[in-house]
Amino acid sequence: xxxAVNSRNHQRERVISAAFDLFAERGYEGxxxxxxxxxxxxxxxxxxRMFRAKESVVFPAHDRLLAAIEARLTTARPGTEKVALSExxxxxxxxxxxxxERARQRYALTREVEALRERERASIFQYERLFRRFxxxxxxxxxxxxxxxxxxxxxxxxxxNHVLRAWLRGEVGAEEARTWFREVIRDLDSQLSWYExxxxxxxxxxHTGEHDGVxxxxxxxxxxxxxxxxxxxxELVPRIQELLE
Amino acid sequence: xxxAVNSRNHQRERVISAAFDLFAERGYEGxxxxxxxxxxxxxxxxxxRMFRAKESVVFPAHDRLLAAIEARLTTARPGTEKVALSExxxxxxxxxxxxxERARQRYALTREVEALRERERASIFQYERLFRRFxxxxxxxxxxxxxxxxxxxxxxxxxxNHVLRAWLRGEVGAEEARTWFREVIRDLDSQLSWYExxxxxxxxxxHTGEHDGVxxxxxxxxxxxxxxxxxxxxELVPRIQELLE
DNA sequence: GCAAGCCTGGTACGCAGTTCCATCTTCACG
DNA sequence: CGTGAAGATGGAACTGCGTACCAGGCTTGC
Numbered sequence: 001x002x003x004a005v006n007s008r009n010h011q012r013e014r015v016i017s018a019a020f021d022l023f024a025e026r027g028y029e030g031x032x033x034x035x036x037x038x039x040x041x042x043x044x045x046x047x048x049r050m051f052r053a054k055e056s057v058v059f060p061a062h063d064r065l066l067a068a069i070e071a072r073l074t075t076a077r078p079g080t081e082k083v084a085l086s087e088x089x090x091x092x093x094x095x096x097x098x099x100x101e102r103a104r105q106r107y108a109l110t111r112e113v114e115a116l117r118e119r120e121r122a123s124i125f126q127y128e129r130l131f132r133r134f135x136x137x138x139x140x141x142x143x144x145x146x147x148x149x150x151x152x153x154x155x156x157x158x159x160x161n162h163v164l165r166a167w168l169r170g171e172v173g174a175e176e177a178r179t180w181f182r183e184v185i186r187d188l189d190s191q192l193s194w195y196e197x198x199x200x201x202x203x204x205x206x207h208t209g210e211h212d213g214v215x216x217x218x219x220x221x222x223x224x225x226x227x228x229x230x231x232x233x234x235e236l237v238p239r240i241q242e243l244l245e
Numbered sequence: 246x247x248x249a250v251n252s253r254n255h256q257r258e259r260v261i262s263a264a265f266d267l268f269a270e271r272g273y274e275g276x277x278x279x280x281x282x283x284x285x286x287x288x289x290x291x292x293x294r295m296f297r298a299k300e301s302v303v304f305p306a307h308d309r310l311l312a313a314i315e316a317r318l319t320t321a322r323p324g325t326e327k328v329a330l331s332e333x334x335x336x337x338x339x340x341x342x343x344x345x346e347r348a349r350q351r352y353a354l355t356r357e358v359e360a361l362r363e364r365e366r367a368s369i370f371q372y373e374r375l376f377r378r379f380x381x382x383x384x385x386x387x388x389x390x391x392x393x394x395x396x397x398x399x400x401x402x403x404x405x406n407h408v409l410r411a412w413l414r415g416e417v418g419a420e421e422a423r424t425w426f427r428e429v430i431r432d433l434d435s436q437l438s439w440y441e442x443x444x445x446x447x448x449x450x451x452h453t454g455e456h457d458g459v460x461x462x463x464x465x466x467x468x469x470x471x472x473x474x475x476x477x478x479x480e481l482v483p484r485i486q487e488l489l490e
Numbered sequence: 491g492c493a494a495g496c497c498t499g500g501t502a503c504g505c506a507g508t509t510c511c512a513t514c515t516t517c518a519c520g
Numbered sequence: 521c522g523t524g525a526a527g528a529t530g531g532a533a534c535t536g537c538g539t540a541c542c543a544g545g546c547t548t549g550c
Contacts, residue, residue: 032535033537034536042499043498045539048538048539049498053538054537118366121367146407147407151400151436154399154400155396158396158399159396162395184392190439191396191436191439194439195436253528282530288531290529290530291528294529
């Protein structure tokens with residue numbers, strides 16, 4: 001965590017800001033990479049070392065986000081897959097909400113510029129593929145379940161994006177978006193179950209209390225418990241106890 | 246239907262063939278637009294008049310296909326929407342089966358070249374949007390059904406592409422692909438019906454037992470608890486309770 | 491303090507895609 | 521047939537993205 005690294009992060013931030021400023025002033029196509037580099041006080045070469053392409057500066061957090069999702073999905077255990085799925089998507093939502101105005105700027109930009117829309121689609125496909133990979137694995141990993149896993153993954157991503165876009169367009173506030181998203185995921189639940197229904201017999205799945213708003217992942221070591229509504233925690237204690245055993 | 250039009254179509258065919266030949270010889274990136282134009286005996290300028298971009302020569306029938314789908318969907322009447330949906334997707338499948346080897350060449354090319362994969366995704370999104378537009382209209386066209394229309398459209402397109410890809414990879418023959426596709430669409434039927442079912446009133450969902458603890462996230466939000474030793478969980482309950490308040 | 495690396499920025503290059511213009515073909519009409 | 525208009529063609533020049541290469545400055549380790 002040396003000074004050099006810190007300064008590089010700062011430099012990177014400066015480039016991103018310069019880019020967004022210029023995009024706002026002259027539009028995306030009207031802004032050359034050279035202009036961005038100049039305003040940020042770096043060379044054109046350095047820009048391309050920081051970002052693979054001009055488009056990439058618009059979605060700078062994408063890779064980190066993908067990694068975070070993968071990390072969250074990896075923690076899923078039998079019975080907690082749906083919570084993992086829901087919370088992993090929520091990571092994306094939260095990232096955007098955190099970015100706030102810049103995310104909305106990017107959205108406005110993306111609406112206008114075809115090249116950026118393509119870029120956005122590429123991101124969405126990466127999310128879908130990631131989710132599909134995990135769901136497919138959870139559901140057995142054989143060829144017959146692949147299509148269902150794909151459908152399930154796409155459904156989650158689509159639902160998430162639907163809510164996200166509403167927020168990006170300013171149609172709902174941050175808190176509304178959160179609750180709406182949870183609602184949508186809950187609505188989707190039966191769909192995912194349907195998709196999960198395998199062609200042949202599934203491995204049995206004991207009741208784990210996932211519908212009770214609590215999930216737990218535990219394998220001997222430390223246990224992590226997620227309680228969706230802290231106010232009803234005491235009602236859930238028996239369930240949690242059960243899950244931990 | 247003059248001689249000129251005929252000759253132009255022929256010329257266009259020559260360019261496409263030249264492009265595919267060169268892609269096979271030197272790869273996509275290794276082939277310049279100038280080389281394609283030269284081999285086809287036309288000018289570089291003419292190439293860009295025929296195809297918007299280098300990528301476009303790889304998917305030359307795309308626009309026509311979109312139009313055909315739209316035409317088929319337009320003929321849907323109350324009660325025949327699902328047939329229209331199924332047959333419209335089948336148009337795509339049939340187009341590929343008709344193209345035969347060239348379609349498989351394109352698929353192989355698309356697997357290797359990122360730019361072409363992006364292009365393919367863009368096509369898929371166009372299909373999804375088209376289907377969504379129609380489904381949404383069929384289901385009333387109000388905001389509440391939009392998400393469900395989106396989910397339904399994506400499900401159809403995803404299922405179709407799944408089968409199509411199996412054929413493109415040579416895993417199934419043409420006839421198998423056709424029957425499999427119909428089978429898949431039939432399986433999807435109950436899903437589409439579910440998606441069609443209107444959303445619960447925007448007011449409030451009544452408090453059913455199975456959703457306990459999940460819905461009321463407005464206060465406090467989810468809590469995450471880490472228990473270092475799951476075995477001692479019960480001893481920690483009072484303290485956790487305390488922390489949550 | 492010196493040498494071995496890396497980060498930086500500059501130059502040059504290839505190529506996609508656009509614009510402009512001169513030339514050639516096609517077609518309609520007298 | 522002939523002629524003029526409209527449109528199609530190809531060439532040349534230009535912009536800008538992305539890459540390769542190189543030289544100079546800065547950090548890092550000994």
